[in-house]
Amino acid sequence: MPVTTNSSAALPSDLDLPGPSRISDTTNVLASVISKPTSVLLSTAKVQILDRYGNYQTVRVLFDNCSQVNIITEKCANRLGLTRRNLSLSIHGLDHMSSAATKAVTCTIRPQSQPNPTFVFEAAVLSKICNDMPCTNISSSSWRHIYPLNLADPEFNVPGAVDLLLGAEIFPQILCGTSGRLVGEPDQPIALNTVFGWILSGKYKSQNPQINCFINTLDTSLESVLKSFWQLEEVPKKITMSADDSLCEKIFSESHSRNTTGRYVVALPFKGTEPIFSDTRSIALRRLYSLEQRLRRNPSLYEEYSNFMNEYIHSGHMEVVENCIPDSNTNTYYIPHHCVLKPESTTTKLRVVYDASSKSQENISLNDTLLVGPKLQQDIAAILLNFRIHAYVFTADIRQMYRQILISPGHQDYQRILWRVSPGEPIQDFRLCTVTYGITSSPFLAIRTLIQLANDEGARFPRAAEVLKK
Structure with a gap:
């Protein structure tokens, strides 16, 4: 779930920084003090996805290795004509934020430049994943370490819609070994080599710093499932007349x-x-x-x-x-x-x-x-x-x-x-x-x-x- 925060926001005084801060027994979030005008670039890529007619279309993917669920926007699922199946899923994020997913689709993706490898996975359908990524145009002319690279998203620095979020299920499978990592100057994102091309992730200098956090966890407890069942079975209430x-x-x-x-x-x-x-x-x-x-x-x-x-x-x-x-x-x-x-x-x-x-x-x-x-x-x-x-x-x-x-x-x-x-x-x-x-x-x-x-x-x-x- 996306959360936008100002980089100058103060962190709680009882955090033992810069080490990890334990949120619960099952979830850990790495927190760090941001004292410079910086933002964090999240990894995106352009991939091909199979539609219901057997044709491949290009979509923009956001990678989130903290997410336990893959998500596709309703607009993208409609454009692809993907067949939906019923789903009862509660997706939770930071500060008790939650969204209910009632539909899921099967997705098949591959790189833009070659027919293999392909990845088949289930994705929950939501109306929106996040705002345009990145938030504003990014000047990357000084990032010399990325110039010779075949970028997975050549327009990574231009704000654009995100069609698909790929979580921890897929992310480890796309990495190309330990040697596929390039580090630039301080306050420049790191490049990681993947089957889709090089993706960029990390801090960069920004005059208007914002941070987008994505931590999606699934609620599959018996209580949650029963609650969703009774909500589905409940007869709608009568609406008051205008x-x-x-x-x-x-x-x-x-x-x-x-x-x-x-x-x-x-x-x-x-x-x-x-x-x-x-x-x-x-x-x-x-x-x-x-x-x-x-x-x-x-x-x-x-x-x-x-x-x-x-x-x-x-x-x-x-x-x-x-x-x-x-x-x-x-x-x-x-x-x-x-x-x-x-x-x-x-x-x-x-x-x-x-x-x-x-x-x-x-x-x-x-x-x-x-x-x-x-x-x-x-x-x-x-x-x-x-x-x-x-x-x-x-x-x-x-x-x-x-x-x-x-x-x-x-x-x-x-x-x-x-x-x-x-x-x-x-x-x-x-x-x-x-x-x-x-x-x-x-x-x-x-x-x-x-x-x-x-x-x-x-x-x-x-x-x-x-x-x-x-």
């Missing part, structure tokens, strides 16, 4: 209703007064022309898209706007639309998606004016824990879940779209009558309606109500 979430809940509670068929009718939860948009129709019209050009290049896709829209109309989920005046400035918003293909789906291979984030001339969209609402979905951890209760389970899907819920007639004109079955027909204005994909409040409205259904019908169907809620 002011916006409370307002969204209030709007739903006060405005929802059920029609004569039993369907729920809900209002769009606007942040304030109902907005007025100017000329969103022209934007939707341009997007429709662009969509038609794409569909004409793929007749089968055009047919699927038309079938989807026709089914929308025949289900009563979309209706024609009668006596539409295109240029009128009313409480309307036209939503551009496009399709998303999922060939692997067994139910809906094509879905029309509505872009309610399309900006108007005022540079606002419908989504900008709506409340998102609180997260009502059950946490996946709680759902997985429920699977342990029963010997047999099954899953089911609510068909066209969003479209089972009607939008209040006073808000349906905020869900207008443009459509025609073929380019030879006139363009028609439609309004979407149900909760719609692509509108930011739709997930809240859909799940909140399910909860409301469970509340309203719980007395008649108690077991079904429990399923809907949990």
